Amino acid sequence: MSQETSVNNKRIAKNTLFLYMRMIVVMAIGLYTVRAILEFLLNVIHLRLVFTSYSIMRRRAGGCEGVIGGKKGLGSCTFALNS
DSSP: OHHHHHHHHHHHHHHHHHHHHHHHHHHHHHHHHHHHHHHHHHHHHHHHHHHHHHHHHHHHHHHHIIIIISSTTOOSOTHHHHO
């Protein structure tokens, strides 16, 4: 019985170490994957915001030129494209 208990204890210890190692590897892969996905999504969101704000800025600058200057290029709001 003592021999059998010793073998079982070794098996339990070996399985426990294996499960801990597996858990660490799976957690590392999961953390890396989440980081990569979040980085990609943030880049996509950033690009959308940049394009949207540029589009809004162009529309406002063009409307301001037309209203104030009367003709294209004579308005005082053309600084918005340069800033």
